[in-house]
Amino acid sequence: MKHFFSIIGGMGTIATESYVRLINHRVKIAKDQDYLNYILVNDAQVPDRTAYIKDHSKPNFFYDLQDDVLGQAKLNPDFFVMPCNTAHYFYDDLAALTDIPFLHMMRIAVHRFIEEYPKETKIGLIATEGSIYDHLYEDEIHRVHRDVEFGGPEIQPMVTKLIYRDIKEKGVVDGKLYHQILQKMHDDYGCNVILLGCTELSLAQEKAPDHPYNVIDPQSIIADVSIELALKIRNGMDPAEACKKYMYK
Incomplete structure (x- = not known):
């Protein structure tokens, strides 16, 4: 297979399925051959990211991801994408394993925020406890000189329930709860963008997109970027050159 990218997924599987569905449905097609070439590594056995970040006595998820990246690197994909925010805890270590471009989903999303909302001085953040605990997004947001609003102590339990109890454990989205979280972040904590x-x-x-709130959705953004880069490379652009604009430092 010529000109493909590798997806390091399975964290979790339903979320990875969402990313794949987005790229498949957003690319413009008239025939089968118009779809993108990619290899999906759905490594559902990667240990829980938040558990390790909060307690290093828990299984370290780096080694599973290391094996996945090194295995795919042998196939020489044009670029890597990893549709899991919390797994970016080990981004630098994973990207250093290969010279193949490795997109940083979190960094790309934060730069999209400042491009689309240049006058906003802060952004509301809802995420896993692991991402919050280790300041993964907070550091990226501060890097572009914006402030972060996490909301009050009632927010994280609501977010954790939505992520773990509903989606990861049951495979369902509680749209009412999701909208309630967005409403509280907007109304109670003054977040114009979340x-x-x-x-x-x-x-x-x-x-559950039927709400009036402005959101920055990293998975949606990285899906669009994946399509953009894959098509440029298919049309003859060098992979490193194509990815260069998104390799923010």
């Missing part, structure tokens, strides 16, 4: 810092939250946005 960043969905977990791909399960991106799934919630896909399934």
Whole structure:
């Protein structure tokens, strides 16, 4: 197969399925051959990311991802994409394993925020406890000189329920709960824009988009970027050159 990209997924599987569905349905096609070439590594056995980030005595998820990246690197994909926000805890270590471009979903999403909302000085953030605990998105947002609003102590339990109890454990999206979280972030904490810092939250946005709030959806954004880059490379652009505009430092 010529000109393909590798998806390091399975964290979780339903969220990865959402990403794949987005790229398949958003690319413009007139025949089978117009779809994108990709290899999906749906590694559902990767240990829980939040558990390790909060407690290093828990299984370290780096080694599973290391095996996945090194295995795919042997096939020489044009670029890597990893549709899991919390797994970016090990982004630098994973990207260093290969010279193949490795897109940073979180960084791309934060830059999209400042491009689309240049006058906003802060952004609301809802994410896994692991991402919040280790400041993964917070650091990226501060890097572009914006402030972060996490909301009050009632927010995280609601977010955790939506991500873990509903989507990861039951495979369902509680649209009412999702909308309630967005409403509280907007009304109670003054967030004009809310960043969905977990791909399960991106799934919630896909399934329950009927709300009036401005969101930055990293999975939706990385899906569009994946399509853009794959088509440029298919049309003859060098992969490193195509990816260069999104390799933010």
